[in-house]
Amino acid sequence: MARHALSTRLWHWINAAAVIVLFMTGLNISNAHRHLYWGSWGFDPKDAWLHVPRFPGWATIPQHYNLALARDWHITAAWPFGLGVLFIWVAMLANGHFRRDLATSAKDWTPGAVLSSVKARPGAAAGAQGHGYNPVQRILYGMVLGVLLPLMLFTGLAISPGFAGAAPWLVDVFGGRQSARSLHFIAAWAIFGFAGLHLVMALADWRLIAAMVTGGTRADDTAPEPAAAQAEVPANG
Amino acid sequence: MVDLPRRSLLAGIAALGASACSRINDHETTRSLFKAAEDAHRAVHRALAGKQGLAREYARDARSPTFRGNGSVTIPDPYYQQQLASGFPDWRLAVTGLVEQPLALSLADIRALPQRTQITRHDCVEGWSAIGEWQGPQLARLLDAAKVRPEANFIVFRCADTLFGREYYESIDMVDAYHPQTIIAHALNGEPLPEKNGAPLRMRIERQLGYKHAKYVKAIEAVASFEDIGQGQGGFWEDVAGYQWYAGI
Numbered sequence: 219m220a221r222h223a224l225s226t227r228l229w230h231w232i233n234a235a236a237v238i239v240l241f242m243t244g245l246n247i248s249n250a251h252r253h254l255y256w257g258s259w260g261f262d263p264k265d266a267w268l269h270v271p272r273f274p275g276w277a278t279i280p281q282h283y284n285l286a287l288a289r290d291w292h293i294t295a296a297w298p299f300g301l302g303v304l305f306i307w308v309a310m311l312a313n314g315h316f317r318r319d320l321a322t323s324a325k326d327w328t329p330g331a332v333l334s335s336v337k338a339r340p341g342a343a344a345g346a347q348g349h350g351y352n353p354v355q356r357i358l359y360g361m362v363l364g365v366l367l368p369l370m371l372f373t374g375l376a377i378s379p380g381f382a383g384a385a386p387w388l389v390d391v392f393g394g395r396q397s398a399r400s401l402h403f404i405a406a407w408a409i410f411g412f413a414g415l416h417l418v419m420a421l422a423d424w425r426l427i428a429a430m431v432t433g434g435t436r437a438d439d440t441a442p443e444p445a446a447a448q449a450e451v452p453a454n455g
Numbered sequence: 456m457v458d459l460p461r462r463s464l465l466a467g468i469a470a471l472g473a474s475a476c477s478r479i480n481d482h483e484t485t486r487s488l489f490k491a492a493e494d495a496h497r498a499v500h501r502a503l504a505g506k507q508g509l510a511r512e513y514a515r516d517a518r519s520p521t522f523r524g525n526g527s528v529t530i531p532d533p534y535y536q537q538q539l540a541s542g543f544p545d546w547r548l549a550v551t552g553l554v555e556q557p558l559a560l561s562l563a564d565i566r567a568l569p570q571r572t573q574i575t576r577h578d579c580v581e582g583w584s585a586i587g588e589w590q591g592p593q594l595a596r597l598l599d600a601a602k603v604r605p606e607a608n609f610i611v612f613r614c615a616d617t618l619f620g621r622e623y624y625e626s627i628d629m630v631d632a633y634h635p636q637t638i639i640a641h642a643l644n645g646e647p648l649p650e651k652n653g654a655p656l657r658m659r660i661e662r663q664l665g666y667k668h669a670k671y672v673k674a675i676e677a678v679a680s681f682e683d684i685g686q687g688q689g690g691f692w693e694d695v696a697g698y699q700w701y702a703g704i
Contacts, residue, residue: 251582258576259519261583280480285580286697287480293704294492379578380496380703383662384504386511395576395584 220433225309229302230430236299237409239279239291240370244406246278246288254403258394267400296374303367310363319351320360326353358412366409373402497701500662506630510661513574513586522587522643524651525579527616527623530671535615542647543655548639552611552676555602562641562655568592571638579665580698589659591640595633597675607677611684612658612669618691625669625690626681626700627660636661639672664702666692 222230253266263269275281279291310316325331335354351359375381376389376398392398420426428434479485530536538546543562550558574588594610610632614623631637638659641648648654653670660667667690681687686694693700 247582250580253583255583258513258517259584259586261519261523261579261585262521280477284696286692286699289580289699290489290492290697293496293699294489297492297495377578378496378500378704379510379576379664380500380662380701381503383508383510383703384500389511395578399582 221429221436222433223309223313223315224433225306225313226315227430227433229306229309232298233302233306236295236302237413239295240299241406241410242277242279243288243292243295245273246280246283247285247292248403249273249278249283250285254400255396256393256400257396258389260396270403300371300374303363303371306363320356320363322353322356322360326356332357358415362409362412366405366412369401369405370409373398373405377402493699493701493704496704500703501630504662506633507635508662510575510636513576515574515588517586518574518588518644519585522577522585522649522652523579523583524649525581525665527618527670528651530616530650532615535671539650539654546655546673548656548672549674550597550601550676551674552678553604553607554598554677555604556600558597558601560597565592565639565641565656568596571635573636573638573659573661575636575659575661577665577668580692580702588644589638589640590642590645591638591656591659593635594637594639594658594675595635597639598632598677601677603677606679609678609681609689611676611678611681612672613674613676614669615671615673619695621685621691621695623669623671623691624685625658625667626678626684627663627667631660631663634660634662639675662703666690666698667702 248270249272252270252272253260253263254268254270255266260266275283278288280287307316310320331353335352338352372388373392375385376392377395382389382395389395389398392401420430425434538544546562547559548561548565550560569592570590571593572588572590574586576584576586578584598610607629609626609628611624611626614625616623627637636659640653640657640659641655643649643652648657653668653672656672657670658668658672678684681689685691688694688697689700690698692698
């Protein structure tokens with residue numbers, strides 16, 4: 219059995235591309251009004267809770283300030299991103315990936331479990347316990363898939379005046395449009411932080427990256443005969 | 456001296472990157488992809504909200520203390536300034552184009568029509584929002600009075616302000632034109648519209664971004680297509696900067 223299902227691999231790379239485009243065009247859009255507010259309204263920098271620095275050209279798409287083009291890319295990439303999040307959740311629930319690899323139990327949240335996860339070598343951590351991830355990985359992947367990506371999607375929808383016409387309650391959930399915009403910004407940087415950590419961990423062992431392309435093999439498959447036999451002979455019932 | 460070749464190499468790489476990017480951005484496939492994404496957003500918004508679905512209306516105490524003016528905030532023309540100072544006695548709003556009965560309405564005519572008052576949030580494409588109370592007749596009433604012909608597909612707003620030497624204009628489709636919250640506002644927060652907010656008349660297109668809400672409106676024109684107007688993109692910012700015609704996102 220492959221370590222990563224085809225659905226996971228497809229989504230992973232499509233999502234990675236979409237997130238890169240969304241993040242870098244988002245920085246360009248941020249340059250249009252570099253102040254964040256809480257509540258429904260906000261337009262005067264003196265009411266802002268955060269003054270955002272101007273993001274330089276090398277960090278943005280396009281590489282110069284162009285709100286129209288940045289928005290074109292942003293609202294186009296929003297489709298594969300949004301539909302992708304929906305797709306991976308359906309796939310994860312259907313193929314057991316969520317239950318098997320990401321769902322946590324109470325003991326995963328104990329300081330001891332977290333400490334032993336952090337101490338493990340990055341390469342060894344993935345799949346070291348036969349299959350699945352260590353508690354910290356489960357918690358982080360769960361937070362990204364369950365909280366940050368949906369938050370990004372729903373705050374993005376709440377900012378759109380056309381969508382807000384369809385679901386005004388969504389804007390209220392976030393405490394108003396400017397709050398939704400602030401949360402959109404915060405979630406973007408949280409995802410950036412995760413992606414940075416994720417990349418550093420993955421680069422520790424190139425086979426992890428290769429496995430996300432080819433599918434790889436599960437650690438328990440490497441035990442020669444029994445695992446192969448197990449895969450071919452269905453269990454009773 | 457020694458630095459020169461390296462610098463020109465860097466400049467060359469940067470130029471290569473920049474030209475590759477502009478090729479992608481200008482490519483016909485990319486353009487049609489953007490258009491498809493924009494159309495898909497509009498279709499989904501319309502399907503979810505319904506054609507008549509209302510934007511959120513707020514209580515009076517939810518209004519922002521002031522209402523920011525953006526884009527054109529003044530018209531330096533002496534005639535406009537004289538009209539502004541005297542309450543626009545000679546201002547006429549023309550309703551023209553594909554209509555059976557062209558109209559020319561004074562501000563008194565507009566105030567005499569049945570009014571709609573709405574406290575709504577204004578979302579600028581730049582990201583900021585303001586909340587204000589707007590009052591004016593529904594656009595649908597004017598279109599009905601002028602008897603819009605069935606071949607009309609869009610309503611174009613002609614404005615008195617100019618930016619970068621061009622007259623501002625905007626356009627919406629018939630769904631937004633007949634939306635109950637699409638009004639021609641002559642008052643903001645109970646006062647005649649201030650100059651910076653588009654005196655004497657501005658549009659409210661509540662489910663779209665601010666640049667669709669044409670200010671200083673002098674004519675409303677029913678058209679079959681906006682291809683022959685301006686540069687054919689349906690609005691000032693659409694022509695000048697490539698903004699999305701559907702500004703619901």
